Amino acid sequence: MAIVKKxxxxxxxxxxxxxxxxxAIMIGGHQSALFPPPLKVGEALLAIISDGSLFAHIQISLFRFFTGYLIAVVAAILLGLILGRLPAVWKVLDPVVQVLRPVSPIAWSPFIVLWFGIGNMPAIVIIFIAAFFPVLLSTVSAVKKVDKTYLRIASNFEMSTFETMRKIILPASFPMIANGLHMALGSAWIFLVAGEMVGAQSGLGFLIVDARNSLSLDLVMACIVVIGVLGLLLDKGIHYFESWVNRIWGGAK
Incomplete structure (x- = not known):
């Protein structure tokens, strides 16, 4: 028990x-070739670490992820801040967004590959689509819920529209926007792997497809473990970012 507590x-x-x-392997009696045990997966993981191929694929995947995710976040927050202050315009655009939002980014992959070819761009575009809508909707909703007292104070001090956005609306909206950032991060990371399975010749998604085609299921499972661990690290990273922003704006508890 003492060890467990530590x-x-x-x-x-x-x-x-x-x-x-x-x-599950022992009870189900699965063959190791069909359901690789942890030890065999660990050996496969060590093999791709030692030859350097894993880090090369991780680097490419992270580049695609951060490019698509950051562009989506910046675009969605800027657009959401504007549309949240223009309710009449949002009433017109909201049905369009609600029609496009449920469509899986992978459904667009035939057009994305035709328009952008193969390589980095298809995965980046798929990540952008996956991350854009959660952040946009959370930003618009957050702006609409900003306390009107804050806006009256800004008006009394004759703040410009830009100053009101930067000093009042964005800090007050950030807690709800952060929820959208979390949802977008998970969605974008999932579709990164799917995007690399469709139109890429490198990255973690491609590595899974390549290992599957060679029937190396231990390597497939090793890649799945890496994807899960990286997803956990990214989630922790956005938590730290949220705490950092809250400290700057005086919202830390």
Whole structure:
């Protein structure tokens, strides 16, 4: 029990996952070729780490992810801040957004590949689509819910529209916008892998397809583990970013 108490919750969670994984193989009687055990997956992971191929694919995937995600976040926040202050315009655009939002970015992949070819751009565009709508909707909703008292104060001090946006509306809206950033990050990371399976010759998604085609399921599982761990690190990173912004704007608890 003393050892368990010294372990962090994250470590305990991973140990529990490994135990469930190994137990499922033992109870189900699955062949290691069809359902690779943790040890075999670890060996495959060490192999692609030692030859340097894993880090090359991670670097490419992260480049595509951050390019598409950051462009989507900036565009969605700027547009959301404007549309949130123009309710009449938003009433016209909202039905269009609600029609486009549920469409999976992968559904656009035939057109994206035709328009942008293969390489980095298809994955970046798919990530952009996946991240744009959650941030846009959360920003518009947040702006519409800003306390009107703040806006009256800004008017009394004769703040310009830009100053009101920067000093009043954006800080007051940020907690709700942060929720959209979290949702967009998870969605964009999922569709990054899907996008690399469609129109890319490198990256983690391509590595999974290549390993599947060669029937190296231990390598497929190793890539899945890497994708999950990177997703966890990205989620922690956005939590730290949110805390940093809250400290700057005096919103830290």
């Amino acid at each position: 372990l962090s919750p994250i470590t305990l969670g991973f140990l529990l996952l490994l135990l469930i994984w190994q137990a």
